[in-house]
Amino acid sequence: MAKAKARSVKKTTAAAAPEPAAKTGFRINKSLITAAVIVAVAVAAGIIATLVRGKSLSSKPAVSSTAEGSITINDPATNQTFQLTVEPASASVTTAGVQNTMPSAKADFSYLYKIPASKTEIMKIGLDEAKYLYDNGRALFIDARVTGEYEQAHIKGAISIPVGTAVQDIEKNKAALSQKGKVLIVYCHGVGCHLSDKTAYSLYDAGYKNVVIFFGGWNSWSEANYPEYKKAL
Amino acid sequence: MVRSKLSRVQKSAVKKQPEKQFKAQDVLLNFFSNRALLTAFKILIGLVFILSSVTKVFEPEEFSKAIGSYKMLPEIFLYPMAVVIPWLQLICGIFLLIDVYSKSAALILSGLLGVYTIAITQAWLRGFDMDCGCFDLMIGLPDKVGIFAIIRDLVMLGMTACIFFFGSDKISFHGLFKRR
Incomplete structure (x- = not known):
């Protein structure tokens, strides 16, 4: 009798051991299924929201x-x-805080040649202003992206000064940078990329003060199909 | 007689478990499986994801730009992802907040956080100085890609992992409506 009881206890301890493993396995499967259902609901919600937005x-x-x-x-x-x-007689023009960057045949771009008094006054220019300087041969484009990206493709005639370049390395490009009458146009990927700001600041610190930032960057230049260099495949 | 035999059997069963060797591990396990801590994690992560997703749900264009700036995905995938991910975050956030199927919600959010961490790390290593697109759409927080964003995501990943491993997959509402 006693032996039988002891055996039954042994049996229960032995049976209890593998149970949690089996349970967790089942639970994980169950949570995977629930997760899949949640993902499906999210996809459906996204599609419905897009359709509703499209309608409105x-x-x-x-x-x-x-x-x-x-x-x-x-x-x-x-x-x-x-x-x-x-x-038209009643139309009035309000001056905005931002400089006008709209294209115009008669536009006066002479402000581009102004030398900023401090780093914070470095001008941000748009695609049309950059193209204007390029067309007039007054532009020297400086690519602030990493060297690999510069080698793949860049604005025609641009030189590479990646972010974080030391002053002595900037000086290697002295011949190009100190050409008279040229505006140094620093660019990177495009809107939201701040590599060009940093390179512009280090150029300013290095004494090249005729610098502007092309905030539309590589994306807007290549989208406009303006002259560019592309590595042959 | 019977008692002594029983106690021997019980003792041998107890001896089989290597309790003393993993004491530190047990303490950690007990700590992270603590119900109060898990509830705090669920509410915190739930709120974070709800708040970060609300504006993205209504502005998928902005969010697709934010995803695009990581330069990880082909453009064709950007908009579909920008439409689905905010909803996924919102639903999982609500589920965690009210403690409904929190294990599954934590599983999904762990996956998302893992992907975010990889994306932010690669952008940081590639030297992109850009906004992370995590919370800045909501409250205009200056939220740059960098080591802070990576650590924050890893901490949140730890929390969701705790919820996944120690949480339950029930409609439990934090045990508020439990019959006693």
Whole structure:
């Protein structure tokens, strides 16, 4: 009797051991399935949200034509058409805090040749200003991206001064940098990339003060299909 | 007689477990499987992910730009990911906050955090000086890619891993509506 009891205790201890492993295995499987369901719900929510946003965007009034003297607006929700007359005489120009970078045939870009009084005054220029300087032969592009990216592709005629280049290494490009009448245009990947700011500051510190930052960078230049160098494949 | 035999059997069963050798490990396990700590982790991670995803849900364009700036994925994948990931974060965040299927939610968030950590690390090593796109869309926090962002993600990854390993996959609402 006693032996039988002892055996039963042994059996229960032996049986209890492998149980947690089996349970955790099952639990992990179960949580994987639940996770998959959550992912599916998120995908569905994303798709529905995109569709709803697309609908609400298309139902917003849209400007259909901007004929001279009037603007026609169609409201798809009510199927109504409004016409606004524009009176140029009453139009006024408000000066914004940002410098005008819109393209214009008669635009005066002489401000680009100004030398900034301090590092914080280094100008940020757009695509059109960069192209203007390039076309007039006044531009020296400086690529602030890493050397590998420069070697793959860069703006035609650009030299490479990656971020973090020491002053003595900047001086290696002295001949190019100290050309008279040239504006040093520093660029990197594009909007949101701050490598060009840092290289511009170190150029300014090294004494090359005729420097500007091209904030549209490589992305806007290559998107506009302007002259570039590309490594042959 | 019977008692002595029983106690011997019990003793031998107890001896089999190498209890003393892993004392430090046990202390750590007990600490991280502590219910109060897990609840704190769930609420914290839940809130963080809900707050970071709310604006991204409504502005997938901005978020796709943020993903694109990491230069890891082909452009074709950017928008679909920018649409799905915020919803995933939002749903998992809510699930963790109210403690519903928290194990599965923690599993998904661990995966996401792992990917974020890899993305931020590679951007940092490649020398990208850019915004991380983690929280800056929400409150305009200056949130740059760098060692701080990597450590923060790793800490959060540790928390989600604790929830995954020690949490349960039930609709438990932190045990608030438990029948006693």
